[in-house]
Amino acid sequence: xxxxxxxxxxxxxxxxxxxxxxxxxxxxxxxxxxxxxxxxxxxxxxxxxxxxxxxxxxxxxxxxxxxxxxxxxxxxxxxxxxxxxxxxxxxxxxxxxxxxxxxxxxxxxxxxxxxxxxxxxxxxxxxxxxxxxxxxxxxxxxxxxxxxxxxxxxxxxxxxxxxxxxxxxxxxxxxxxxxxxxxxxxxxxxxxxxxxxxxxxxxxxxxxxxxxxxxxxxxxxxxxxxxxxxxxxxxxxxxxxxxxxxxxxxxxxxxxxxxxxxxxxxxxxxxxxxxxxxxxxxxxxxxxxxxxxxxxxxxxxxxxxxxxxxxxxxxxxxxxxxxxxxxxxxxxxxxxxxxxxxxxxxxxxxxxxxxxxxxxxxxxxxxxxxxxxxxxxxxxxxxxxxxxxxxxxxxxxxxxxxxxxxxxxxxxxxxxxxxxxxxxxxxxxxxxxxxxxxxxxxxxxxxxxxxxxxxxxxxxxxxxxxxxxxxxxxxxxxxx
Amino acid sequence: xxxxxxxxxxxxxxxxxxxxxxxxxxxxxxxxxxxxxxxxxxxxxxxxxxxxxxxxxxxxxxxxxxxxxxxxxxxxxxxxxxxxxxxxxxxxxxxxxxxxxxxxxxxxxxxxxxxxxxxxxxxxxxxxxxxxxxxxxxxxxxxxxxxxxxxxxxxxxxxxxxxxxxxxxxxxxxxxxxxxxxxxxxxxxxxxxxxxxxxxxxxxxxxxxxxxxxxxxxxxxxxxxxxxxxxxxxxxxxxxxxxxxxxxxxxxxxxxxxxxxxxxxxxxxxxxxxxxxxxxxxxxxxxxxxxxxxxxxxxxxxxxxxxxxxxxxxxxxxxxxxxxxxxxxxxxxxxxxxxxxxxxxxxxxxxxxxxxxxxxxxxxxxxxxxxxxxxxxxxxxxxxxxxxxxxxxxxxxxxxxxxxxxxxxxxxxxxxx
Numbered sequence: 001x002x003x004x005x006x007x008x009x010x011x012x013x014x015x016x017x018x019x020x021x022x023x024x025x026x027x028x029x030x031x032x033x034x035x036x037x038x039x040x041x042x043x044x045x046x047x048x049x050x051x052x053x054x055x056x057x058x059x060x061x062x063x064x065x066x067x068x069x070x071x072x073x074x075x076x077x078x079x080x081x082x083x084x085x086x087x088x089x090x091x092x093x094x095x096x097x098x099x100x101x102x103x104x105x106x107x108x109x110x111x112x113x114x115x116x117x118x119x120x121x122x123x124x125x126x127x128x129x130x131x132x133x134x135x136x137x138x139x140x141x142x143x144x145x146x147x148x149x150x151x152x153x154x155x156x157x158x159x160x161x162x163x164x165x166x167x168x169x170x171x172x173x174x175x176x177x178x179x180x181x182x183x184x185x186x187x188x189x190x191x192x193x194x195x196x197x198x199x200x201x202x203x204x205x206x207x208x209x210x211x212x213x214x215x216x217x218x219x220x221x222x223x224x225x226x227x228x229x230x231x232x233x234x235x236x237x238x239x240x241x242x243x244x245x246x247x248x249x250x251x252x253x254x255x256x257x258x259x260x261x262x263x264x265x266x267x268x269x270x271x272x273x274x275x276x277x278x279x280x281x282x283x284x285x286x287x288x289x290x291x292x293x294x295x296x297x298x299x300x301x302x303x304x305x306x307x308x309x310x311x312x313x314x315x316x317x318x319x320x321x322x323x324x325x326x327x328x329x330x331x332x333x334x335x336x337x338x339x340x341x342x343x344x345x346x347x348x349x350x351x352x353x354x355x356x357x358x359x360x361x362x363x364x365x366x367x368x369x370x371x372x373x374x375x376x377x378x379x380x381x382x383x384x385x386x387x388x389x390x391x392x393x394x395x396x397x398x399x400x401x402x403x404x405x406x407x408x409x410x411x412x413x414x415x416x417x418x419x420x421x422x423x424x425x426x427x428x429x430x431x432x433x434x435x436x437x438x439x440x441x442x443x444x445x446x447x448x449x450x451x452x453x454x455x456x457x458x459x460x461x462x463x464x465x466x467x468x469x470x471x472x473x474x475x476x477x478x479x480x
Numbered sequence: 481x482x483x484x485x486x487x488x489x490x491x492x493x494x495x496x497x498x499x500x501x502x503x504x505x506x507x508x509x510x511x512x513x514x515x516x517x518x519x520x521x522x523x524x525x526x527x528x529x530x531x532x533x534x535x536x537x538x539x540x541x542x543x544x545x546x547x548x549x550x551x552x553x554x555x556x557x558x559x560x561x562x563x564x565x566x567x568x569x570x571x572x573x574x575x576x577x578x579x580x581x582x583x584x585x586x587x588x589x590x591x592x593x594x595x596x597x598x599x600x601x602x603x604x605x606x607x608x609x610x611x612x613x614x615x616x617x618x619x620x621x622x623x624x625x626x627x628x629x630x631x632x633x634x635x636x637x638x639x640x641x642x643x644x645x646x647x648x649x650x651x652x653x654x655x656x657x658x659x660x661x662x663x664x665x666x667x668x669x670x671x672x673x674x675x676x677x678x679x680x681x682x683x684x685x686x687x688x689x690x691x692x693x694x695x696x697x698x699x700x701x702x703x704x705x706x707x708x709x710x711x712x713x714x715x716x717x718x719x720x721x722x723x724x725x726x727x728x729x730x731x732x733x734x735x736x737x738x739x740x741x742x743x744x745x746x747x748x749x750x751x752x753x754x755x756x757x758x759x760x761x762x763x764x765x766x767x768x769x770x771x772x773x774x775x776x777x778x779x780x781x782x783x784x785x786x787x788x789x790x791x792x793x794x795x796x797x798x799x800x801x802x803x804x805x806x807x808x809x810x811x812x813x814x815x816x817x818x819x820x821x822x823x824x825x826x827x828x829x830x831x832x833x834x835x836x837x838x839x840x841x842x843x844x845x846x847x848x849x850x851x852x853x854x855x856x857x858x859x860x861x862x863x864x865x866x867x868x869x870x871x872x873x874x875x876x877x878x879x880x881x882x883x884x885x886x887x888x889x890x891x892x893x894x895x896x897x
Contacts, residue, residue, distance in 0.1 A: 165573070
């Protein structure tokens with residue numbers, strides 16, 4: 001198999017370096033702020049007990065970040081960072097808090113409700129209603145500290161329309177990296193969103209169509225999934241079709257990501273040189289779990305990112321547990337609950353092994369899908385810590401590494417001069433306890449301290465956790 | 481009602497205005513049970529039934545009023561000065577997002593019922609679905625869907641034009657099928673580039689077909705009229721609310737017609753003069769003279785506004801009932817500021833109390849929802865506005881919104897999700 005883009009790169013970075021050379025990062029959601037045009041620059045100086053720049057080192061004690069309009073001007077010690085002489089600067093001091101980059105969630109479904117409804121029922125709603133739900137979900141993300149999302153599959157033009165509305169200044173949302181619609185086979189997973197194709201030519205044509213409409217990357221369902229007419233344990237596209245999509249996408253500097261819920265789908269994705277493997281479930285066609293070290297090694301060698309989406313499974317456990325307590329559950333639901341618990345343990349174990357092997361596992365919530373609602377990204381990060389990351393690595397998985405996986409690390413993902421001023425302030429120290437990412441004090445987006453509304457409305461966004469036993473051999477982790 | 485709330489709520493304040501125009505009740509209280517008003521009286525007399533617990537809020541030096549009823553909005557509007565012809569080039573999904581932001585702003589500013597007088601395609605109907613699905617917080621919605629226009633007529637770009645009585649009937653039936661609560665007709669041209677604001681649009685036979693068909697199904701009819709010819713046709717066809725109600729001849733010259741005013745009064749037609757539109761723009765330009773466009777002259781706007789206010793005063797003298805409807809977010813008038821329209825009514829000669837009645841009871845009557853909202857009366861829906869101060873003494877106090885209750889639920893006015 002000839003993998004031209006990979007062949008040019010000797011290191012572990014796979015397609016990404018090549019893609020990034022090709023891909024001049026678009027200005028995602030250019031700021032709508034006509035008043036800024038006439039004004040002298042606005043400076044913000046943020047200081048806190050510590051600052052995580054997410055470049056990989058330890059937190060800077062008594063850290064500070066200085067912003068000018070939408071950009072970061074300086075990052076370092078509060079004793080050294082000063083605004084320019086005579087500049088009008090607004091000071092924000094946060095005792096007991098940590099300053100860090102705004103979070104990057106590399107897997108959202110903005111159309112979704114996260115109320116347990118399935119995808120086909122979701123897709124039956126009119127586009128206007130899905131766009132409204134997407135707008136609300138976008139605000140949920142942003143107010144929870146997620147300043148960049150990669151949306152993984154909406155219906156028709158809904159997310160492009162939301163982007164239009166944001167660009168018109170009608171509503172606000174995080175930076176959005178969009179696929180338009182997922183590319184699916186006939187009857188395949190998420191085919192109901194409007195992107196079913198067959199054969200090399202249709203695959204190419206549809207990729208071009210999505211890029212024409214404004215897609216920033218291409219999402220492909222490489223296996224079936226929860227869609228009833230699909231086969232989650234079987235590959236969807238043939239390899240030639242899959243390669244037609246990835247080649248076409250890469251030609252235009254667009255990254256690709258595949259939904260893969262079985263091993264053959266993962267292997268096909270690797271053969272097609274996919275940049276991110278979503279779910280990355282190691283399952284044989286007969287539903288047996290079988291962690292394939294060889295496949296995991298290949299993922300590492302090719303430098304593909306893995307977005308395991310662990311919490312969407314746990315959220316089902318939580319909702320069934322809560323339902324059981326409130327009303328009781330059916331026998332069928334009881335079986336589903338047991339299966340979900342077993343699957344979560346298996347998946348945690350598989351991801352622990354991938355993390356140990358050095359595979360780049362990153363945070364992507366998969367909300368709002370299933371029972372998992374947007375605005376709760378931290379639950380996914382917490383599970384990655386449970387799967388073996390240190391708390392600091394958990395933070396990197398939802399900042400620096402996620403931004404690298406999306407090819408937007410030149411503008412966001414770390415706190416560095418010249419990058420966009422997407423900044424999160426939380427009480428506590430998430431490098432010691434990743435759950436402190438919940439304690440959002442302020443969110444700066446493009447240099448602006450956001451009005452996030454009432455505490456009451458923000459706390460209503462957070463889903464209620466359940467204590468569940470994830471097996472005795474998992475001794476550490478982020479549970480509180 | 482939201483979960484866990486007690487069933488009874490008692491609101492107390494120094495004053496209560498029930499929306500009927502009578503004297504202000506002092507040291508007043510109102511008892512809400514779920515979504516319904518159960519009792520109105522003084523702080524001493526109002527209490528929950530024996531054995532029931534009630535949440536009590538004493539607002540002190542404040543005034544309790546009915547939630548405001550804005551009988552004329554355009555929910556898809558942006559209010560940034562763009563023409564309707566340009567607004568409609570935005571995709572329906574984008575316009576629906578804007579409508580969702582607009583209803584929230586209006587609700588948070590104290591308006592608990594709106595009548596939308598024209599939107600593109602199915603956008604407002606789909607907004608209503610989203611409200612029913614709890615995706616969007618909104619006042620009660622009274623919807624026209626698309627206005628009915630002649631070819632090239634005002635607002636024809638929203639998607640419904642009709643020619644001849646048969647098409648007019650079909651248009652009414654189609655809108656009612658889609659969920660229209662009333663019918664909006666553009667009886668003259670307007671700001672639409674291809675239309676003629678000083679000339680009537682529909683002929684009488686077409687117009688009558690529309691009103692007859694609407695009335696047959698119990699739906700009322702509102703007509704946009706920016707000239708006397710349009711008003712005469714609208715009256716002939718038997719409309720229910722006259723929008724703008726501009727006394728202007730075929731050549732566009734202001735010319736007050738007492739005979740038309742008398743007929744409006746006789747037929748019991750409401751007039752929504754939309755004075756707030758002009759006032760909102762004049763205030764913007766006074767605050768920020770840099771914004772004056774080449775096509776604008778603030779003195780001309782002021783004198784135009786004075787003429788309209790004078791005509792309104794004369795219509796009222798003739799017995800015409802004026803109802804407050806902001807016409808936002810059309811032109812330069814963003815939503816969330818119905819108060820400007822109410823203030824314009826005061827400037828046109830109404831007492832503060834009369835202006836409040838025009839924005840509560842009378843507006844609700846014109847919208848045919850006065851059986852459930854518009855006044856604070858036992859048995860009606862608990863749509864309640866609480867403002868600090870006393871708007872019967874200073875109308876600007878209507879801006880000091882303290883709390884808004886919709887169907888008995890206190891709105892979190894700082895929920896931005």
